Amino acid sequence: xxxxxxxxxxxxxxxxxxxxxxxxxxxxxxxxxxxxxxxxxxxxxxxxxxxxxxxxxxxxxxxxxxxxxxxxxxxxxxxxxxxxxxxxxxxxxxxxxxxxxxxxxxxxxxxxxxxxxxxxxxxxxxxxxxxxxxxxxxxxxxxxxxxxxxxxxxxxxxxxxxxxxxxxxxxxxxxxxxxxxxxxxxxxxxxxxxxxxxxxxxxxxxxxxxxxxxxxxxxxxxxxxxxxxxxxxxxxxxxxxxxxxxxxxxxxxxxxxxxxxxxxxxxxxxxxxxxxxxxxxxxxxxxxxxxxxxxxxxxxxx
Ligand code: SF4
Numbered sequence: 001x002x003x004x005x006x007x008x009x010x011x012x013x014x015x016x017x018x019x020x021x022x023x024x025x026x027x028x029x030x031x032x033x034x035x036x037x038x039x040x041x042x043x044x045x046x047x048x049x050x051x052x053x054x055x056x057x058x059x060x061x062x063x064x065x066x067x068x069x070x071x072x073x074x075x076x077x078x079x080x081x082x083x084x085x086x087x088x089x090x091x092x093x094x095x096x097x098x099x100x101x102x103x104x105x106x107x108x109x110x111x112x113x114x115x116x117x118x119x120x121x122x123x124x125x126x127x128x129x130x131x132x133x134x135x136x137x138x139x140x141x142x143x144x145x146x147x148x149x150x151x152x153x154x155x156x157x158x159x160x161x162x163x164x165x166x167x168x169x170x171x172x173x174x175x176x177x178x179x180x181x182x183x184x185x186x187x188x189x190x191x192x193x194x195x196x197x198x199x200x201x202x203x204x205x206x207x208x209x210x211x212x213x214x215x216x217x218x219x220x221x222x223x224x225x226x227x228x229x230x231x232x233x234x235x236x237x238x239x240x241x242x243x244x245x246x247x248x249x250x251x252x253x254x255x256x257x258x259x260x261x262x263x264x265x266x267x268x269x270x271x272x273x274x275x276x277x278x279x280x281x282x283x284x285x286x287x288x289x290x291x292x293x294x295x296x297x298x299x300x301x302x
Pocket of ligand 1: 028029030031032034035036037038075076077103125139
């Protein structure tokens with residue numbers, strides 16, 4: 001077990017981690033009240049459309065793939081981006097492991113076919129087995145949550161397409177009491193990330209507070225599901241301090257950002273200033289990255 005450093009140090013090229021999350025697209029068709037990545041500040045200040053033009057996004061992905069072994073395509077909802085398959089193919093062609101984080105509402109058979117051969121991992125964001133709870137959380141399209149059967153079908157389709165499956169769950173006071181063991185056994189992800197709801201200034205403050213989950217409730221949720229490890233599912237719990245300064249993240253405007261001080265702090269644009277110069281402007285802790293199991297075998301056998 002690695003110790004967590006008290007304060008993340010200024011990032012340097014030497015401590016660049018092997019993986020990066022590219023939040024390529026601000027628009028989303030869901031309205032999760034806890035969403036850490038709403039990017040309304042980005043839209044208001046620098047990028048009214050909420051995403052880079054296609055050619056710039058492609059250049060950025062090519063640059064990221066030179067330095068990061070894994071690129072996670074996140075949003076917003078990345079499947080709303082018409083050129084996502086081209087971005088993923090560009091990353092794959094340069095040798096990167098690729099991952100998608102999706103709310104699952106747009107992952108139909110055609111989309112999976114377009115991503116076949118270039119997408120290595122799919123992460124489904126699922127917080128509850130109850131559509132009512134999802135609707136109350138805002139994990140719903142026009143107020144309508146996806147049925148449980150939809151997620152189970154998606155999991156099968158993802159595996160059938162040769163992609164590896166991960167699930168992300170945000171633990172709030174609305175789902176912390178659930179026992180999701182049977183559901184996860186049916187879904188059968190390789191990894192299940194459990195995130196304790198986090199307040200991020202300027203992203204979800206003003207909406208997230210009623211969802212706060214006490215640490216003991218989060219710990220109890222994790223403990224209740226530990227038995228899933230006997231089924232081959234790796235549990236990856238992340239409490240609030242594990243999530244700060246432990247990710248390399250790029251915003252829809254093509255800038256690194258960190259969340260060390262409570263809100264997002266953005267670097268200069270990577271395409272204009274270069275990877276190293278932009279990276280030196282955010283804070284990152286490799287110890288925290290290691291502490292949250294960031295070094296798992298994402299490219300090979302699990
Ligand atoms: S689906 Fe994802 S990006 Fe969209 S609102 Fe929910 S957490 Fe945010």
